[in-house]
Amino acid sequence: MPTSNAGLISYAAGLLLCSLVTSAGCSSAAASDQSSRNTGKPTPPVRCEAASVVLITLDGVRWQEVFHGVDTGLADTHGLAAYERVDAAELMPNLHRLASQEGASLGGGRDGQAIRASGPNFISLPGYTELMTGRTRPGCVDNDCGRVTHSTLLDELAADGCGKAALFSSWASIGDAASMSHENVRSSVGRYAGDLRGELEADPGVAQILAAGARSAGAPGEDDFRPDAYTGEAALAYLQAAHPRFLFIGLGDTDEYGHADDYRAYLDALRRADELIGRVAHFVFQEIALGRRTTLLVTTDHGRAYSFTSHGAESPESSRVWLVAAGSGVAARGLVESGRERHLADIAPTIRALLGLPAVSPSDSGEMLRELLLPQPATMAARTHSQLALAANGATRSEF
Numbered sequence: 001m002p003t004s005n006a007g008l009i010s011y012a013a014g015l016l017l018c019s020l021v022t023s024a025g026c027s028s029a030a031a032s033d034q035s036s037r038n039t040g041k042p043t044p045p046v047r048c049e050a051a052s053v054v055l056i057t058l059d060g061v062r063w064q065e066v067f068h069g070v071d072t073g074l075a076d077t078h079g080l081a082a083y084e085r086v087d088a089a090e091l092m093p094n095l096h097r098l099a100s101q102e103g104a105s106l107g108g109g110r111d112g113q114a115i116r117a118s119g120p121n122f123i124s125l126p127g128y129t130e131l132m133t134g135r136t137r138p139g140c141v142d143n144d145c146g147r148v149t150h151s152t153l154l155d156e157l158a159a160d161g162c163g164k165a166a167l168f169s170s171w172a173s174i175g176d177a178a179s180m181s182h183e184n185v186r187s188s189v190g191r192y193a194g195d196l197r198g199e200l201e202a203d204p205g206v207a208q209i210l211a212a213g214a215r216s217a218g219a220p221g222e223d224d225f226r227p228d229a230y231t232g233e234a235a236l237a238y239l240q241a242a243h244p245r246f247l248f249i250g251l252g253d254t255d256e257y258g259h260a261d262d263y264r265a266y267l268d269a270l271r272r273a274d275e276l277i278g279r280v281a282h283f284v285f286q287e288i289a290l291g292r293r294t295t296l297l298v299t300t301d302h303g304r305a306y307s308f309t310s311h312g313a314e315s316p317e318s319s320r321v322w323l324v325a326a327g328s329g330v331a332a333r334g335l336v337e338s339g340r341e342r343h344l345a346d347i348a349p350t351i352r353a354l355l356g357l358p359a360v361s362p363s364d365s366g367e368m369l370r371e372l373l374l375p376q377p378a379t380m381a382a383r384t385h386s387q388l389a390l391a392a393n394g395a396t397r398s399e400f
């Protein structure tokens with residue numbers, strides 16, 4: 001149930017879009033039931049866009065390693081041997097292949113073409129909140145801001161009832177950025193927390209991994225932190241079993257090793273994250289081969305200060321992030337220069353377009369990253385009403 005005016009508008013627009021789509025899509029009993037309750041009249045089942053997105057975040061990862069590999073200065077400071085000083089293709093072969101050949105990437109070029117967290121405090125919860133709301137001023141300036149007060153992507157997905165959405169994260173607080181409600185998202189955040197966890201644990205393989213994660217020591221993080229190995233394995237098992245419409249995988253080992261000033265361990269965490277990215281990408285391209293529109297996005301919540309160990313308002317350079325996208329709807333252009341600065345807030349509008357969710361445009365809204373996408377007029381959110389009417393009358397829709 002939408003919990004704000006924005007949610008109601010979004011929900012109503014979603015019904016319009018879903019009901020006009022005639023190509024392959026899913027019938028949504030949940031959305032139809034919702035409509036019946038609102039109008040008091042029976043309505044035909046709505047149709048939903050058949051598209052999926054997987055979003056992976058690597059907490060506090062610098063753009064330099066993603067695009068250039070091991071940093072010479074940090075390698076000197078931390079005493080890395082010659083064989084450890086590898087380029088991006090060797091450090092993260094899967095992400096590099098997606099960024100440079102099979103997909104598109106932002107943030108590896110000149111400073112004026114960078115993608116940034118909007119800040120002003122370049123730390124995790126503000127970053128994830130910007131990412132999930134698509135707003136540059138989402139009302140969160142520190143890691144204690146609590147549960148998000150604006151509707152998020154996951155709230156919008158829950159409102160239209162067109163498919164499953166889930167979140168697995170190593171850092172428990174990401175749950176605060178994911179949804180306004182404890183009822184909207186299946187989530188396992190940190191070792192013990194999450195909403196509707198029973199729905200994730202219904203799969204025995206997922207349940208087994210979550211239980212092992214709960215027994216772990218939590219290193220390299222503190223408190224409820226769950227090591228990435230468990231977060232990644234559980235998320236991948238769920239992805240393969242449930243084929244969710246939207247899956248958010250939040251990894252966190254990298255930021256923990258950054259704060260510990262352990263550059264070698266940070267690089268090892270990047271290698272492990274890359275291995276997971278490769279397995280998720282394999283799943284995504286398998287789905288596409290089976291005719292299922294699926295897109296993978298990989299990004300971070302903030303960068304790092306020149307010191308490496310920290311990030312935040314006192315280090316403007318830590319605003320700089322990066323984005324890699326591949327799969328359905330993404331043009332395989334390699335490194336893309338946007339012609340202007342981009343922001344984390346631009347990612348949610350892009351995901352809305354990929355999933356066929358209606359655009360949401362508060363005054364501080366981000367803008368869709370059109371430069372990453374194929375030129376076909378196939379994003380449902382960008383279609384005009386007449387285009388939608390054509391679709392409703394049986395016009396062929398371009399593959400997106």
Ligand SMILES: [Zn+2]
Pocket residue numbers: 060124255259311
């Ligand atoms: Zn941090």
